[in-house]
Amino acid sequence: MITFFSLFNFSTITSYACSCAGPNTVEEELEQSSVVFSGKVVEIVDENKNKFKQSSADRLAVIFEVEEYWKGLNQKQITVYTERSSVSCGYEFNLNAEYLVYAHEANGALNVNRCSRTTPLVTAEEDISELEKGEKPIEQISNVNKGENHIPTENSTNNNKIYIILLILGLLIVGIYILRRIRK
Incomplete structure (x- = not known):
């Protein structure tokens, strides 16, 4: 009996880092995404920035000034959410950098992960040429919880x-x- 229960105490726990099946084509990614746009990161909100305990899975709110969009929201400013680290499949955005973003909606929020075709705008020539001409946003709406910098969490x-x-x-x-x- 003791031997049987000791097997449970010494068993290993297997965990996996983020793994992607491979990038979709531009057409597939456009079809599967809720929102596709290009824009500049104007703010990164990290509610756990000053907390002692942090996780690679902490969610960050990344606020973009939209330059052009191909699918989804017609807004000048869009907030997407991602995990803090690529270890948890988060996309690591840099402040003031420009990106082509493919975001998926889940639970009322736009999410981006490193398995999507999201990429810095300077390396997105292939995608931009396949997407062709996008549209300029005209609405002045922000989806950051009515102007508050708050990431919805459980x-x-x-x-x-x-x-x-x-x-x-x-x-x-x-x-x-x-x-x-x-x-x-």
């Missing part, structure tokens, strides 16, 4: 629930205290 939703529960408990304790004072 933790922020859970934190809000905890605050609401603590507020209700606090009000309940104050109510009980007041009732006891009135009865005396």
